Amino acid sequence: MSALLAMTAPLLIGAVMLWAALQGVDLYEAMLAGAKKGLQLTSEILPALLVLFPALWLLRASGLPGLLGQGLAPLLSALGVPTETGLLMLLRPISGSAALGAAAEIIGRCGPDSLPGRTAAVMLGSSETTFYVVAVYFAAAGVRHSRWAIPAALCADLVCFLSSAWICRLLWG
């Protein structure tokens, strides 16, 4: 079982390649095109992170998050949420790249296999940039009022953060 889990990536890629070959896809050409899209995606992330990381690093170095964390820590730890993820939860609904930056910072600082590192990864992987999605969809549909869409979506985000923290504590705490 552990050998299977360790081989997730090659097994998955192999299975997809076999399946695509059976569907008559030109494997090499398709994968080249996909890799090119990946490069494009990275080059779109980089400028945003170049602007965001210095600000995040400055904020962290100023010592303010530590101070705020001490204030918020009782509430977060009462809810079972790692205190390190406070900033990530605030940024997540607003900006995808800022949230990715904040999660990367937690994963780098605490380690990818630590509880805060894992919780940050699960939070990021199971949520979306709420305000961006709401804005894009309503604007594209030409509808002005979003009614209860934002409260309902934020409610889903809150549940997502709490359930991420709890499942990680259960599995790896």
Add this chain to the structure above:
Amino acid sequence: MLAFILLAIYLISVLCAPLLGTAEAAGAAVLEGAEEAVRFCLGICGAICLWSAVLELLERGGLAGALAGLLRPVLRRLFPRAAADREILSALTENVSANLLGLGNAATPAGIRAARGMARQSGGQPSDELCRLVVLNTASLQLLPSTIAAVRASAGAASAFDILPAVWFSSLCSVSAGLLATSLLRRLWP
């Protein structure tokens, strides 16, 4: 919004650092952050490209179409009015199956087509179904969160994908909460 947050972070940090005695660390931090941004992007670039290549295979092989068959009955229940329109139903299934596969580039245009169709049906009013579609798209449905797995791999995780069960569980909780909230709030917001 983000511009305001950035400005606030700079101003607050610059004011607080001397008071908290961290002026030196704060002075060095900005350039460290910029360096780290480049290092980080180089670190995840390889994994992101590899997963994009795999996703391209799924897309060209037509997995989204196969998934659509499975999704249609569920979508008929969630969006009875929109599902009556053939064109909107196909945009909806395309949107949800692309989301599941993590094909963000394909999901958004399909979702927008569905949203436009729904707005047409309701005469430009924010119908219940339009709001439900948006809430469904704000709760992530992704089966394979490849970007965050790439971040974990580049940070030296023992097994970058071992968080998958937790991600699925949490996505499921959040989608359920979103749908529950829509059916409750619908009554409060005429």
